[in-house]
Amino acid sequence: MDNLDAARLQMAFTLIFHIVFACVGMVMPFFMIVAHKKWLNTKDVIYLKLTKSWQKGVAIFFVVGAVSGTALSFELGLLWPEFMKHAGPIIGMPFSLEGAAFFVEAIALGFYLYGWDKIPEKFHWFTGVIVGVSGVASGILVVSANGWMNAPSGFDYINGEFVNIDPVQALLNPAWFTQALHMTLAAFTATGFAVAGIHAYQIYKRRHVELHKKAFKIAITFGAVAAILQPISGDLSAKDIAKRQPVKLAAMEAHYETQKGAPLYIGGIVNTETREVTHKIEIPKALSFLAFGDFDAEVKGLNDFPIDVQPNVPIVHYAFQTMVGLGTLLLIFGLVFFVSLVKKSWWTNRKFWLIFTLLVPLGFIALEAGWIVTEVGRQPWIIHNIMKTKDAVTPMPGMIYSFYMYVGLYSILTLAVTWLMMRQIKSLNYPNLY
Amino acid sequence: MLNVVLFFLMVSLLLYVILAGADFGAGIVELFSTKKNQQLTKKTIYRVMGPVWEANHIWIIILVVILWVGFPEFYNVLVVYLHIPLTLVLLGITMRGVAFVFRHYDAFKDKSQILYDWMFRFSSLVTPIFLGMTAGSMLSGQLVITDDYANYSFIDLFVQPWFNGFSILVGVFFASLCAFLASILLIGESHANDRKVYVTKSEKATAAVVGIGFIVICYGFYHNITFVTDFIKNPLTVGLVILSFILIFPLIISIKKAKKVTTRLLAGIQVTLILVAAFVTHFPVLIIAYNKNINLLETASPEKVINVLGISLIIGGLIILPGLFHLMKSFKMIKVLDD
Numbered sequence: 013m014d015n016l017d018a019a020r021l022q023m024a025f026t027l028i029f030h031i032v033f034a035c036v037g038m039v040m041p042f043f044m045i046v047a048h049k050k051w052l053n054t055k056d057v058i059y060l061k062l063t064k065s066w067q068k069g070v071a072i073f074f075v076v077g078a079v080s081g082t083a084l085s086f087e088l089g090l091l092w093p094e095f096m097k098h099a100g101p102i103i104g105m106p107f108s109l110e111g112a113a114f115f116v117e118a119i120a121l122g123f124y125l126y127g128w129d130k131i132p133e134k135f136h137w138f139t140g141v142i143v144g145v146s147g148v149a150s151g152i153l154v155v156s157a158n159g160w161m162n163a164p165s166g167f168d169y170i171n172g173e174f175v176n177i178d179p180v181q182a183l184l185n186p187a188w189f190t191q192a193l194h195m196t197l198a199a200f201t202a203t204g205f206a207v208a209g210i211h212a213y214q215i216y217k218r219r220h221v222e223l224h225k226k227a228f229k230i231a232i233t234f235g236a237v238a239a240i241l242q243p244i245s246g247d248l249s250a251k252d253i254a255k256r257q258p259v260k261l262a263a264m265e266a267h268y269e270t271q272k273g274a275p276l277y278i279g280g281i282v283n284t285e286t287r288e289v290t291h292k293i294e295i296p297k298a299l300s301f302l303a304f305g306d307f308d309a310e311v312k313g314l315n316d317f318p319i320d321v322q323p324n325v326p327i328v329h330y331a332f333q334t335m336v337g338l339g340t341l342l343l344i345f346g347l348v349f350f351v352s353l354v355k356k357s358w359w360t361n362r363k364f365w366l367i368f369t370l371l372v373p374l375g376f377i378a379l380e381a382g383w384i385v386t387e388v389g390r391q392p393w394i395i396h397n398i399m400k401t402k403d404a405v406t407p408m409p410g411m412i413y414s415f416y417m418y419v420g421l422y423s424i425l426t427l428a429v430t431w432l433m434m435r436q437i438k439s440l441n442y443p444n445l446y
Numbered sequence: 447m448l449n450v451v452l453f454f455l456m457v458s459l460l461l462y463v464i465l466a467g468a469d470f471g472a473g474i475v476e477l478f479s480t481k482k483n484q485q486l487t488k489k490t491i492y493r494v495m496g497p498v499w500e501a502n503h504i505w506i507i508i509l510v511v512i513l514w515v516g517f518p519e520f521y522n523v524l525v526v527y528l529h530i531p532l533t534l535v536l537l538g539i540t541m542r543g544v545a546f547v548f549r550h551y552d553a554f555k556d557k558s559q560i561l562y563d564w565m566f567r568f569s570s571l572v573t574p575i576f577l578g579m580t581a582g583s584m585l586s587g588q589l590v591i592t593d594d595y596a597n598y599s600f601i602d603l604f605v606q607p608w609f610n611g612f613s614i615l616v617g618v619f620f621a622s623l624c625a626f627l628a629s630i631l632l633i634g635e636s637h638a639n640d641r642k643v644y645v646t647k648s649e650k651a652t653a654a655v656v657g658i659g660f661i662v663i664c665y666g667f668y669h670n671i672t673f674v675t676d677f678i679k680n681p682l683t684v685g686l687v688i689l690s691f692i693l694i695f696p697l698i699i700s701i702k703k704a705k706k707v708t709t710r711l712l713a714g715i716q717v718t719l720i721l722v723a724a725f726v727t728h729f730p731v732l733i734i735a736y737n738k739n740i741n742l743l744e745t746a747s748p749e750k751v752i753n754v755l756g757i758s759l760i761i762g763g764l765i766i767l768p769g770l771f772h773l774m775k776s777f778k779m780i781k782v783l784d785d
Contacts, residue, residue, distance in 0.1 A: 071547065083540055089521060090532060094522075096514050100518045104514065112762035120769075122499075435552060439553035
């Protein structure tokens with residue numbers, strides 16, 4: 013494996029892990045403050061217990077998210093020094109603001125975790141709200157920096173030099189809003205369903221049912237609302253990509269021939285030799301409509317782009333199909349949850365809880381697939397149409413060893429966090445621990 | 447605006463060294479304690495560091511962001527040529543952070559604590575050593591900055607410049623400085639009958655800092671390391687070092703008397719003096735390589751970028767510093783100010 017591939021794999025690998033930790037750390041504070049508010053309003057000790065239990069989850073994920081994020085901030089430079097040398101000054105603004113938001117979050121979390129019975133009740137709860145809000149702000153700012161890689165703006169590129177830099181315009185690049193909205197909703201969907209599913213499993217196992225039902229309801233409400241809103245954001249993203257990165261759209265759909273009234277493919281196997289898609293379901297004219305809001309619009313196919321600017325089509329296509337498929341499934345079960353609020357008998361049926369248990373990983377798989385679409389779909393560019401990834405990689409050889417080391421470290425980290433979480437959940441069944 | 451950015455760069459560096467340094471040092475103190483004192487230290491660390499622990503470490507992110515936004519080519523040299531020690535620092539930070547959380551947040555306190563404890567103590571020692579080695583390498587005059595990678599071996603370009611006597615000594619010096627800061631902090635955070643433990647540790651750590659500092663200077667002088675010879679010749683630096691040496695005497699007296707406020711103030715001043723001395727010796731040339739020097743100011747981004755960065759830092763500072771201050775005060779970190 014050459015240095016570039018090793019560096020790309022290491023980046024992909026660290027991001028895949030960081031995204032999970034960061035999303036949970038970003039979304040769980042909201043569950044925590046809802047439970048906390050309910051405790052303050054009702055004085056029902058179950059809510060207090062739930063808040064304190066979720067707070068431990070928040071602390072663990074915050075720290076693991078923070079350390080893996082610190083690692084990433086270094087890795088950007090360590091792996092892609094040439095990229096950071098030019099891009100750093102341009103997209104420094106979202107990163108410096110993210111640093112500030114993250115700092116605020118760390119301070120607020122310090123207050124929240126250690127403030128029980130020490131600071132005024134309402135202020136204590138409010139510091140929890142700040143944790144949630146600044147966490148989401150951090151996420152949005154980081155995604156804005158990524159948006160710039162897809163939609164570089166805020167500078168002039170003259171003779172290979174980046175001049176007339178405008179950091180504010182770079183922050184507010186054309187992709188920032190659609191990407192940040194899509195990501196934030198995805199984080200809420202994935203975390204909402206995952207946390208709800210873990211509690212559903214406890215109900216399925218008939219452990220401490222009262223507490224877990226309350227927990228389930230809070231988490232799934234966030235997840236379900238986000239899942240139901242997601243298609244609107246997805247549509248905005250698709251139209252945006254069609255306009256700015258047509259080759260990415262063509263790869264997402266494995267759309268080879270340029271045509272008017274292009275059909276939408278569902279599923280399908282990509283044959284890169286014959287440049288065809290077999291075993292697909294076709295919805296006539298749907299792609300033209302989804303991409304441009306016009307059933308007869310022309311959608312440019314991969315064959316009309318030079319081969320050296322095309323991403324890996326099968327990976328992008330399968331990832332896209334996975335994301336949309338799982339997203340739709342979660343949307344359906346989001347609706348199922350709202351129906352179950354009327355049809356209360358479903359809550360006494362164990363199958364209901366089993367189904368939600370099975371949904372635990374799906375949101376995160378969809379979320380990772382979405383990032384694969386964004387990142388692999390942008391290749392071979394690290395800065396769309398400006399700088400190729402291969403020109404940005406570190407000149408230091410032997411990146412493969414660095415990659416192996418990170419695989420080892422992050423695997424251990426994941427196992428450890430999973431183990432710790434299992435112990436947290438188990439501890440809920442020991443009533444005297446809190 | 448460039449001065450604002452430089453001010454924040456210096457302040458972040460200083461705060462990182464003092465706050466994160468005390469934090470790393472706490473783990474080192476724990477590592478070099480008897481079994482009984484290890485448990486005591488662990489409890490004290492949790493009580494003292496718990497609320498501010500994460501905030502202490504964000505200064506390094508601020509530092510990195512200032513460098514990559516404001517001084518991209520300077521940062522580029524660091525990440526290319528010091529890739530390996532920086533990666534080792536990252537591993538240390540990751541392991542330490544994780545161990546800290548695990549040992550305090552694990553739902554059950556059982557045998558797994560032994561593993562977390564060792565992870566925490568070990569990474570508390572090696573992380574500042576690698577950090578110090580990285581800083582030492584910037585000034586050791588052994589980096590080879592080139593575009594012609596084929597003409598040099600991997601060892602010459604990416605290993606030898608940081609894996610050498612001078613850098614290792616600087617690494618050990620920084621670790622001892624961390625232990626010094628932590629043991630002084632812990633004097634004021636422990637109960638009266640435990641204070642003796644940290645008084646002894648502070649005395650030992652002070653001796654270690656002075657001793658290793660002296661060895662670093664001698665080694666550098668003997669091996670003709672430009673930074674050290676310039677350090678000794680610069681009247682401002684020499685003045686600062688003499689001042690810091692004189693201050694050791696009142697420091698030792700106040701350690702013996704277990705005076706919380708004075709020891710902390712003096713320790714803080716000591717570290718600031720050492721850091722400022724090292725910083726001004728060659729400023730703005732902050733990388734002394736074998737074949738060329740890198741001037742920080744010459745790598746500054748265009749004015750517009752520096753302006754936006756400066757404004758972001760001022761706004762961020764206005765939001766963060768009062769919050770951080772309030773946090774530390776609320777949990778009685780800044781006892782100095784209460785007395």
